[in-house]
Amino acid sequence: MATAAVMSYSSTQTEARQASQASQVYLNSRLANGGLNRSNPTPFTVPEINIAASFSSSLEDRKGIAVQIHEACTTSGFFHITGHGVSEEIRQAILALAKRYLKDVPRSKKEAIHVRNSKYLRGYEPADYTYVNPGDWEAEDAAPETKEGFNWGYEAGLDPTGGDGQYRELDGEDVNGNLWPSEEDVPGFYEIIKAYYGEVLGLARHLFRLFALSLDLPEEYFDPMMTHPGGIARLLYYPAPSNPQPLDPKQKDKEIGLGAHSDYECFTILLCSTAPGLEILSPDDQWIPAPAVKGSFIINVADFLMRWTNGVYKSTVHRVVNRTRDERYSVPFFFSINYDQMVETLPSCVSADNPSKYPPIKAGEYVLERLRATARDE
């Protein structure tokens, strides 16, 4: 799928394609600088925001958290949240499920729901089927990615609100694109997914209200756009490397968990196991290991929101390299708005001095273009 099949494109699909290609050009330019710009490093921090006060009935309390979110989104593009209200029990249950499915179930059984059977890349994704940086398909010396994953998306049955019955897939189709392992192979799989997904979906809607406040918009601004939102999530497994290597800016890594990329949607809610591995590209093009914060989720701005905010909010390049002798698990949740929603640059991010840089775009089409570029050509 890395090269698009011959087909006709609507004007919004063409825009989505061009935007996807532009993101690759940008990524290549950032990676080409890697390690060079080190004489006077800009301070780079991933702040920790305790969002407990954002659940207060006082608008002033909620605005106080929104100010902190604004600061993080205009600088590092990454922050930790604590005080989020998702129980440790549910967080550990989904990480344990990632292990039970990706590590323990034999490959032959997982192959039955291989992502090649899904035009939305749902199901079981073996390590070598995708490069998250599509440029790595062409690169001669690209290290293979070691991650193995299971991908699923929104369906009304996973939404604690029950949804509004209007969910459309990435390409606008009225279908449920998910593929699930059998209950026999992984007992309790769907129930655990549903419990976790319901929690992070609720958290994402809550966060998006805070994002609205942080952008000087009415708190409910995004509400009508997240009644049947896109929300792809993944169980990820990074095996323990046999010969783990320390981070060395002068040396290219021979083994990489997940290549350099920025995320596609509005923002990501990332749950990691205790093993480190996430590395963030600083404005000086240095790889900075993300610190672990107990009980936190990592939140990062993704490309669609960067575009929607006219570049005001930063979508930051990151990657995963397992440099330990432990296996690593993570569960990212990529929150989008309703995939059938068309958006124009947010009114609070344009002015006479700073006109919109981007034409209108449809949420699902953009994400689909980005996803397609990652998969092996078959």
Ligand SMILES: O=C(O)CCC(=O)C(=O)O
């Ligand atoms: O596994 C992680 O910690 C990060 C995963 C990630 O960046 C992604 O799936 O986009």
Ligand SMILES: [Fe+2]
């Ligand atoms: Fe990512």
